[in-house]
Amino acid sequence: MPEKVQDTVIEVKDLAVGYGDSVVLRDISFNVDRGEIFIILGGSGCGKSTLLKNMIGLYRPLAGQVLINGRDMATAEGTRRRELLRSFGVMYQSGALFGSLTLMENVRLPLEEFTELPDRAMDLIAVMKLEMVGLGGYGHYMPSELSGGMRKRAAIARAMVLDPQILFLDEPTAGLDPVISAEMDQLILQLAESLNMTFVIVTHELPSIYAIADRVIMLDRQAKGIIASGPPKRLRDASENPRVQAFFRREAIPEVVQEESESSHE
Amino acid sequence: METATRHPACPDLPGDVCRIVEQSDETMILALEGRLDADAVALLWHPLVDYIEKEAPQNLCIQADKISYCDGAGIGLLMELARKQRKREAQFKLRGLKEEFARLWSLYRPEDFLEIGSSRPHPCCLPEEVGRLACQAWRGLLDMVCFTGELTVALLQAARHPRSIRWPEVWLVAEKAGVNALPIVGLISFLIGLIMAFQATIPMRQFGVEIYIANLTALSMLRELGPLMTALLLAGRSGSAFAAELGTMKINEEIDALTTMGLAPVPFLAVTRVLATVIILPLLSLFANLMGLVGGAVVLRSLGYPLITYINQVKSAVNLVDLAGGLFKTLAFALIVAGVGCLYGLKTRLSASAVGDAATRAVVSGIILIVIADGLFAVIYYFLGI
Structure with a gap:
């Protein structure tokens, strides 16, 4: 197994994100190293997906910057932007498959856009990726003919068809059965080890987090920022923050903590 | 080696x-x-x-x-x-x-991976494709019949229990499909009246009967063009909107949610839209008639005829039966526009492109059915001597 080269592929510096005048997260800073499986955690509505969309350049940050391989996604244009786009794949929460294309056409699309591979090669690679996520034989189905979990798996296949350096996955295992979830976790681990691929994953699934995460950051809606970061088991065992404790122990947040946090907010 | x-x-x-x-x-x-x-x-x-x-x-x-x-x-x-x-x-x-x-x-x-199929299934032969399309057409016809039945029952129930109708929703749809459509309906009708009168000017002048342009404009607007053009505009503007709105609701599982809450989609969604359209289409048509007549008046005024002459000529050319006959047709057109829009919306398949398909089908089918209905009305009115 090759030694993982510890160089930073994603730098998030003093980032503030939100919509219009409303700030969702502020003072967000962290780095993600090559080959790392990095998890963004947090309760519903804390801004996990918003942070992810700022990282991939869909939204422009209110302040700060996100550097991918040293380049700012928000300002990159032309060939540089294309190179950056080629370097990462994204799986959206809803799958975001194109409804007018079959699964195979969906998975082929990035290959057609970014490579010079012959048609036959693209077909075979698309079929292999679908097989990899357990959708062998479904290539000619339309997304509307499949269940939500199957659409999600096809979206994962599309995101990884180019074997990009970085994969951003927004809740990849939500809605999948435990067996498929475990298989997806294995696949992520294999890709990270074999191709030194970097993963940035938004998820709530604790079993998945324990199985694959190298490092976790936990966001909080009331703090509007990161309240904990580190390996998941260390956070579970050593964090003194009651919100982090409640999250990892799957408990309701104590009322005292809620009141304290609300009063501190006022 | x-x-x-x-x-x-x-x-x-x-x-x-x-x-x-x-x-x-x-x-x-x-x-x-x-x-x-x-x-x-x-x-x-x-x-x-x-x-x-x-x-x-x-x-x-x-x-x-x-x-x-x-x-x-x-x-x-x-x-x-x-x-x-x-x-x-x-x-x-x-x-x-x-x-x-x-x-x-x-x-x-x-x-x-011994056999890699193509990315899209292809029909094996022409008979299979013809058979598939025939089955689709048959299913479409059955859907239309079922929906017409459901809508009729729902409308009869609504007539028996008017309080059960969601009137705020009806007025909201009436505002969107009717009031907001006034500028486009007015502009198109005015231009149709104006263009028709202009086109008729040269042949009429050859015989020195320019004044009969008023008869031509009034008869064609009130009996035919006013109701027909308004219905076609509404099919393009609101029929497609109904199909897209209901189609998106279906994709978002809102229709399923209604069903599981015990609210049948046809009475809940279609009846309000059909009622709103039935209320506003005659009114819009009346407005279109007026604007068409104004267009004709502009042409005759430019030819030097006083306005009062034009009005008197219009009064002598058409009567209340012509107006009522035209407006009565709009009731049937309204049922077609709203019904077809809602039908294709509720039958949408589960993808974003299907919403576009539903809207397109609603407009195309709506226009075809309106023209067929107009032809039937022409035959019936002929035999009734209207």
Whole structure:
């Protein structure tokens, strides 16, 4: 197994994100190293997906910057932007498959856009990726003919068809059965080890987090920022923050903590 | 290995990535080196696959120990070679692939990829395609009949229990489909009246009967063009909107949610839209008639006729029956526009493109049915002497 080269592929510096005048997260800073499986955690509505969309350049940050391989996604244009786009794949929460294309056409699309591979090669690679996520034989189905979990798996296949350096996955295992979830976790681990691929994953699934995460950051809606970061088991065992404790122990947040946090907010 | 019988050079193969180490009648040993990524595979695929196909070795062995990087495209190339060998019932061996890439390779089995179907299913023959389209048309007809029945029952129930109708929703739809459509309906009708009068001016002038332009404009607007143009505009503007709105609700499972809450979609969603359209289409049509007459008046005024002459001429040309006959047709047109829009919205399949298809079908079917209904009305009015 090759030694993982510890160089930073994603730098998030003093980032503030939100919509219009409303700030969702502020003072967000962290780095993600090559080959790392990095998890963004947090309760519903804390801004996990918003942070992810700022990282991939869909939204422009209110302040700060996100550097991918040293380049700012928000300002990159032309060939540089294309190179950056080629370097990462994204799986959206809803799958975001194109409804007018079959699964195979969906998975082929990035290959057609970014490579010079012959048609036959693209077909075979698309079929292999679908097989990899357990959708062998479904290539000619339309997304509307499949269940939500199957659409999600096809979206994962599309995101990884180019074997990009970085994969951003927004809740990849939500809605999948435990067996498929475990298989997806294995696949992520294999890709990270074999191709030194970097993963940035938004998820709530604790079993998945324990199985694959190298490092976790936990966001909080009331703090509007990161309240904990580190390996998941260390956070579970050593964090003194009651919100982090409640999250990892799957408990309701104590009322005292809620009141304290609300009063501190006022 | 040194006693290889022949070493035919393949000039198309990029030598820095692929080398033929040994080739005999039965066996071929190939060495792959360096990065086997999408760029390298794009160059290598055709020459290598074609060469292997041409030579058809009984044993193909790939020396992969010098591959420094191998992503999905590289694994795809190896898989293509493996599956081609397997299809010919020949041997394929992969030697020395580094552990990290071997793990990727082990995710797949060549026998799973012996046949790669096309990305889209194609019908086997013309009769199958014709049969499929005929079945679709038959199902579409059945859907239309069922929906018409459901809508009729729902409208009768609504007539028996007017309080059960969601009137705020009705007024909201009436505002969107009716009030907001006034500018476009007014503009189009005014221009139609104006253009029709202008076009009629030259032939009428030859006979010195320009004043009869008023008769032409009034009769054609009140009996035919006012109701028809308004209905066509509403089909394009609101029929498509109903189909898109209900189609999106179906995709978002809002229709399912209504059903599980005990609220049938047709009374809840379609009745309000049909009622709103039935209320506003005659009113819009009345407005269209007026604007068409104004267009005619502008032309006659420009020819030097006083306004009062035009008004008197219009009064003598048309009567209340002409107006009522035109407005009565709009009730049928309203049922068609709203009904077809709601039908295609509720029958939308579950994809974004299906919403667009539903809106298109609603407009096209709406227009066709309106024109057919107008033709039927023309025949009926003829026999009734209206």
